[in-house]
Amino acid sequence: MYLSRFLSLHALWVTVSSVMQHYPSVWGHYDVCKTQIYTEEGKIWDYMACQPEARDMIKYVKVTLDPPDITCGDPPETFCAMGNPYMCNNECDATTNELAHPPELMFDLEGRHPSTFWQSTTWKDYPKPLQVNITLSWNKTIELTDNIVITFESGRPDQMILEKSLDYGRTWQPYQYYATDCLDGFHMDPKSVKDLSQHTVLEIICTEEYSTGYMTNSKIIHFEIKDRFAFFAGPRLHNMASLYGQLDTTKKLRDFFTITDLRIRLLRPATGEIYVDEQHLARYFYAISDIRVYGRCKCNLHATGCKEENKKLFCECEHNTTGPDCGKCKKNYQGRPWSPGSYLPIPKGTANICIPSISSIGNCECFGHSNRCSYIELLNTVICVSCKHNTRGQHCELCRLGYFRNASAELDDENVCIDCNCNPFGSVHDRCNDTGFCECKEGTSGTKCDKCLLGYIWHSLGCQPNVCDKELLQCQNGGTCLKNMRCQCPPAYTGILCEKLKCERDPGGCSQNSGNVAVLHGPLLPLTALLGVTGLLVF
Numbered sequence: 001m002y003l004s005r006f007l008s009l010h011a012l013w014v015t016v017s018s019v020m021q022h023y024p025s026v027w028g029h030y031d032v033c034k035t036q037i038y039t040e041e042g043k044i045w046d047y048m049a050c051q052p053e054a055r056d057m058i059k060y061v062k063v064t065l066d067p068p069d070i071t072c073g074d075p076p077e078t079f080c081a082m083g084n085p086y087m088c089n090n091e092c093d094a095t096t097n098e099l100a101h102p103p104e105l106m107f108d109l110e111g112r113h114p115s116t117f118w119q120s121t122t123w124k125d126y127p128k129p130l131q132v133n134i135t136l137s138w139n140k141t142i143e144l145t146d147n148i149v150i151t152f153e154s155g156r157p158d159q160m161i162l163e164k165s166l167d168y169g170r171t172w173q174p175y176q177y178y179a180t181d182c183l184d185g186f187h188m189d190p191k192s193v194k195d196l197s198q199h200t201v202l203e204i205i206c207t208e209e210y211s212t213g214y215m216t217n218s219k220i221i222h223f224e225i226k227d228r229f230a231f232f233a234g235p236r237l238h239n240m241a242s243l244y245g246q247l248d249t250t251k252k253l254r255d256f257f258t259i260t261d262l263r264i265r266l267l268r269p270a271t272g273e274i275y276v277d278e279q280h281l282a283r284y285f286y287a288i289s290d291i292r293v294y295g296r297c298k299c300n301l302h303a304t305g306c307k308e309e310n311k312k313l314f315c316e317c318e319h320n321t322t323g324p325d326c327g328k329c330k331k332n333y334q335g336r337p338w339s340p341g342s343y344l345p346i347p348k349g350t351a352n353i354c355i356p357s358i359s360s361i362g363n364c365e366c367f368g369h370s371n372r373c374s375y376i377e378l379l380n381t382v383i384c385v386s387c388k389h390n391t392r393g394q395h396c397e398l399c400r401l402g403y404f405r406n407a408s409a410e411l412d413d414e415n416v417c418i419d420c421n422c423n424p425f426g427s428v429h430d431r432c433n434d435t436g437f438c439e440c441k442e443g444t445s446g447t448k449c450d451k452c453l454l455g456y457i458w459h460s461l462g463c464q465p466n467v468c469d470k471e472l473l474q475c476q477n478g479g480t481c482l483k484n485m486r487c488q489c490p491p492a493y494t495g496i497l498c499e500k501l502k503c504e505r506d507p508g509g510c511s512q513n514s515g516n517v518a519v520l521h522g523p524l525l526p527l528t529a530l531l532g533v534t535g536l537l538v539f
């Protein structure tokens with residue numbers, strides 16, 4: 001089974017694991033993709049990059065022919081035998097099983113005699129070109145692992161283009177041109193894959209190798225995947241690690257071998273001669289007995305399995321990834337941006353598993369308040385770095401101290417956090433609760449703690465209790481209450497509410513003081529106050 005797994009990583013890993021036996025712990029990251037295999041040393045773990053085995057992809061293909069009525073036999077017609085242009089009584093009849101050549105026969109099991117094949121109508125409309133597009137669609141991204149091989153039952157076409165699509169048939173690129181005369185057919189210099197190198201491996205060439213005529217025994221056309229691999233892995237593909245190293249780092253190279261669709265554009269049938277024999281147009285047609293496409297499901301190195309459901313392929317994604325190609329992280333596992341796994345094991349490569357995001361906040365990363373995340377290995381978690389817009393928290397999902405949540409703004413709104421704006425003199429600190437209420441000092445009120453309760457008065461340093469007022473704390477003995485902060489007392493009185501006689505406290509100095517006061521301040525004092533003092537002295 002392993003021998004048949006061409007280009008499986010098996011060979012590579014056996015080599016690598018013997019080299020790297022002294023790093024057993026690092027393999028832990030590849031746990032999901034290890035399998036037990038038997039070697040001379042007994043049963044061992046075989047560590048491999050997470051990818052499904054290569055297999056025959058033709059089983060899963062959907063074929064479309066253009067024009068749709070190009071298959072022979074409707075109405076029935078006769079054609080000339082291969083290699084014998086003068087035996088022209090062969091029959092194609094779509095209504096008779098033995099004489100029909102429908103497209104399915106390109107994909108059935110061969111190895112029987114006579115082989116079964118699809119066949120086009122003959123070139124009876126010459127000189128109008130006889131052209132056919134054969135489109136093979138997988139509706140799944142596939143990585144080719146072996147040559148594409150097309151076996152013609154007729155001669156190989158004079159002109160043909162193999163095209164590929166990477167986007168389910170929306171756009172197409174040529175893969176290779178095939179012609180008996182590249183310059184004449186496509187204005188290209190003929191080349192063969194052997195003329196390429198590591199540096200030119202992605203070049204699209206026109207080859208004359210597979211178009212040599214009508215009469216030869218060669219029936220096969222290749223698109224040479226292995227020869228291209230060999231530029232990196234050596235002629236017998238011994239050094240696959242080198243190829244995988246390149247594939248890990250060069251997306252263009254990876255994409256070159258990746259397809260979702262193939263299109264065989266048959267442009268001119270085999271004629272074998274310079275001139276078309278107009279007397280025997282039934283000699284010219286296309287017939288294909290077999291198409292072989294070997295590859296594996298592209299799962300971005302996040303799956304070892306690829307299952308078939310209703311003739312369609314799906315990666316069985318691991319590493320908490322999802323999508324037909326495991327091309328994204330599962331919901332709630334978007335703790336860091338998705339990336340493909342790598343072919344090479346740790347320490348050179350990594351599985352790049354998807355890691356959980358904080359489930360209560362869903363899969364949003366930093367709500368747009370930071371564009372930088374940092375992975376904390378120890379906690380197996382990521383945090384947003386330098387949250388902006390007055391946010392904080394692992395996902396910038398909280399407001400900084402001194403700010404509160406704007407109830408009418410979404411979490412990703414720039415205005416999500418509002419300044420508490422607590423009055424610095426009226427508040428205990430600069431923080432507020434979720435509705436913006438600050439914590440007030442005694443005697444202080446208001447959302448922002450900038451107002452005073454009854455019985456308190458705002459000073460430069462906040463609310464202070466009233467010293468005097470018109471109700472409970474009236475100034476006595478004719479004193480006046482100044483701005484609730486103090487009583488202005490008549491000269492003979494003192495005390496906070498002017499409740500004390502000055503002489504009472506200091507009888508010795510009473511007359512002297514009062515006299516001085518009277519003399520010094522006499523003109524300024526109200527007459528009643530002056531009289532009162534004098535009267536007091538009299539008694």
Ligand SMILES: *[C@@H]1O[C@H](CO)[C@@H](O)[C@H](O)[C@H]1NC(C)=O
Nearest residue numbers: 066067131132133163172265
């Ligand atoms: C084949 O496909 C090409 C586009 O890739 C198109 O231009 C051409 O007309 C098609 N030929 C036929 C016979 O449908």
Ligand SMILES: *[C@@H]1O[C@H](CO)[C@@H](O)[C@H](O)[C@H]1NC(C)=O
Nearest residue numbers: 062138139140312314323324
């Ligand atoms: C291709 O596959 C997707 C699922 O991945 C499916 O929804 C879609 O219908 C398929 N398209 C065709 C043409 O089969």
Ligand SMILES: *[C@@H]1O[C@H](CO)[C@@H](O)[C@H](O)[C@H]1NC(C)=O
Nearest residue numbers: 032318319320333353354356
């Ligand atoms: C995927 O997530 C689950 C649940 O958190 C976890 O148990 C599992 O180990 C994860 N798988 C990988 C390969 O990290």
Ligand SMILES: *[C@@H]1O[C@H](CO)[C@@H](O)[C@H](O)[C@H]1NC(C)=O
Nearest residue numbers: 406407408409413415416418
């Ligand atoms: C709260 O958010 C809404 C929506 O963005 C915005 O219009 C409003 O100005 C914000 N309120 C404050 C006080 O910033």
Ligand SMILES: *[C@@H]1O[C@H](CO)[C@@H](O)[C@H](O)[C@H]1NC(C)=O
Nearest residue numbers: 432433434435436437438447
């Ligand atoms: C914030 O404080 C105010 C005043 O104490 C209170 O009425 C309100 O319910 C508090 N809001 C929250 C969300 O705790």
